[in-house]
Structure formats: C-alpha cells, structure tokens
Amino acid sequence: MEKEFSQREWSLKDLRHALMSAEPGLLSGVLQFIIDDPKTFRSGYYKQVIWKYVKRYSLSEGDIHQLEQTVLNKYLTRPMCPEFKYMCQTMGRIATLASWDQVRDQLDSDNQISKINASCLYPYSKGILDGEKQRLTLRQQERKHRYELLYKEDFRNSFLPYEIIDDIINDKNNWRGRMIVTQAPYIADLPIAYYSVPPRDYHLVELKLEELNRSQVLPKIRDALLKGQLHNSHTAWLYLFYLLYRLHDPESVPIIAEFLQEKIDWKIFDSPSKGITLTCVCKALQVIGTSDALELFDKYKSEAWNIGGWLTFPEKQET
Numbered sequence: 001m002e003k004e005f006s007q008r009e010w011s012l013k014d015l016r017h018a019l020m021s022a023e024p025g026l027l028s029g030v031l032q033f034i035i036d037d038p039k040t041f042r043s044g045y046y047k048q049v050i051w052k053y054v055k056r057y058s059l060s061e062g063d064i065h066q067l068e069q070t071v072l073n074k075y076l077t078r079p080m081c082p083e084f085k086y087m088c089q090t091m092g093r094i095a096t097l098a099s100w101d102q103v104r105d106q107l108d109s110d111n112q113i114s115k116i117n118a119s120c121l122y123p124y125s126k127g128i129l130d131g132e133k134q135r136l137t138l139r140q141q142e143r144k145h146r147y148e149l150l151y152k153e154d155f156r157n158s159f160l161p162y163e164i165i166d167d168i169i170n171d172k173n174n175w176r177g178r179m180i181v182t183q184a185p186y187i188a189d190l191p192i193a194y195y196s197v198p199p200r201d202y203h204l205v206e207l208k209l210e211e212l213n214r215s216q217v218l219p220k221i222r223d224a225l226l227k228g229q230l231h232n233s234h235t236a237w238l239y240l241f242y243l244l245y246r247l248h249d250p251e252s253v254p255i256i257a258e259f260l261q262e263k264i265d266w267k268i269f270d271s272p273s274k275g276i277t278l279t280c281v282c283k284a285l286q287v288i289g290t291s292d293a294l295e296l297f298d299k300y301k302s303e304a305w306n307i308g309g310w311l312t313f314p315e316k317q318e319t
Helices: 012-020 027-036 043-055 060-074 082-094 097-108 112-126 128-150 153-159 159-169 199-205 214-223 231-248 249-262 273-288 291-306
Strands: none
Touching: 012 043, 012 112, 027 060, 043 082, 043 153, 060 097, 060 112, 082 128, 082 273, 097 112, 128 159, 159 199, 159 214, 199 273, 214 231, 214 249, 231 249, 231 273, 231 291, 249 291, 273 291
C-alpha cells in the first residue's frame, strides 16, 4: 500500500528510520519529493536523507530514469546544495551508462555552474572511491581559495563591523560644522545588534547622528553595504542600517533598494541572519516614510518580522 509523503507530516528522524529499513509504500512519495524539488524551510535536510537512503530500495528502470532526469535538469544547472554529495554517491551506484554520457557532455558546457557540477559528479561514474577522492580534492582546493579570499583587502571590512562604523562617525569631516555632536542617549535603541550590548553601542546611541553630513556619509554607507555576503557581513549591515534609521533621509531609499536586490532577493531560503537584516531594513524604511520607502517596507515587512521579529527599533520621532 502506497503511503503519502509530506514534509509537514514526517519528522526528519522518522523519515530516516523508515528509509533505512526501506519501509514499503514510501518510495513513490519520496521520489516525487525529489522530483518536485520544493524550496521550503528545512527541505534540504529531507533531500539529504532521501538521497542517502533511497538506494536501499529496489529501484525500477522508471525510478532511476526519473532521478537521472532530475539530476541533469536541476542539480547540474544550479549552484551546489547540501544534498549534492549524497546525490553523487547514490548516482554512482544506480545511474546508467546513457546518463553518464550526458553528464560527460556537460564537462564542456559554456555554463560554468553546469561545468563545475558535472566535473564533481562524473568521477562517480568510475566508482564511489574515485568520486570521493575527487570530491575531497575539490573541497580542499575550495577551502584554500576561501581562506585566501578572507585576507584580501576588499573582503576585510566584511568582518569588522565596528571599524566600518568608526570610519564614518569618528571622521569629523563627515559631520556638519566638522564637529562630533553628542546628546542624551537613545537607550531604547539598545541593543543595536542581537541581544547583547557591546560598550561601543552606548557610544553610538549617545551621538546625535542626525548631524552627520548626508552627502558625505550616504556614499560611504552604500559602499560598505555592497561588500561581503549575508553569512559573514550581516552584523556590520545591522549597524549601517541603524545609521540609516537615525538619518531617516529619503536619499537612502535607492541605496536600500540596491542592497536588497544585490544581497537579499536571490536568497531563496529563510534564515535568522536574513530575517534580522530585513527587520532592520524595514525599521529604517518605516522611519523614512516616503512613498518609495513604504512601498519597499510593504514588500518585505512580513518576511522580516516573521523571522527576526525579536530585533526591533522604536519608531523615531522627527526632530
């Protein structure tokens, strides 16, 4: 008897146990899940488990053909995802010679993503051992390349959120009258990032940031926002959006829109760092309050508050 499979109804633990024992009636449901390739929260973990254990079933030629087509049409045409390793290992055991010929053809593809993915998958056609040797070699090269990138000058600021802010607020040329102005602190703004309050946060809320020279500061904020990626720069971005929140300048809306397009929109999966960042973006847009700002606010507010709603700024009154 066939069993329906739904990510919502199966825990990851139960699914793993069922697939490990090749529970009857479950195969068609999990195969359809792989073929449909949903982009839901935690779906990647489910795909990893399915790819890892689906080979324990007696797969028909039709089942194998469906998996082969999924690999060729989806897994070879997009950036690697967490289940790619288990997909390669399974294909190394079940794929036909005809499908390996199609993978080999992708080694000379003009699409760099397809070319790289095929170069990782094709060695498994010679056996699991050869495939794993190639995978570990490529992983070592990738880690070395990533390590080198961390020490390039244009990446360094991505990991130093305080230095980015200090370069802006401690330069007197960025202030009207070339004088740093202080005031009674906005204690309600603390914490600025996460739930701890670093000492420098107190210094930041004691500054009258509205006195910053916007024509000087906004280009610097834009340049800083467009550096780095979500996984390594979102803390720095929170402080930068705090500056935009305090400046509440309509000229910052195009900067925010460009940031969202370049750094956020292409992120399919939700994550705490994405949600926290979008929450700070929405708070800045809400305070700016122009029609363009509110249009962006309406577009992102539900996603931001559903994920990172614990990090909020009070609405700022006009001064």
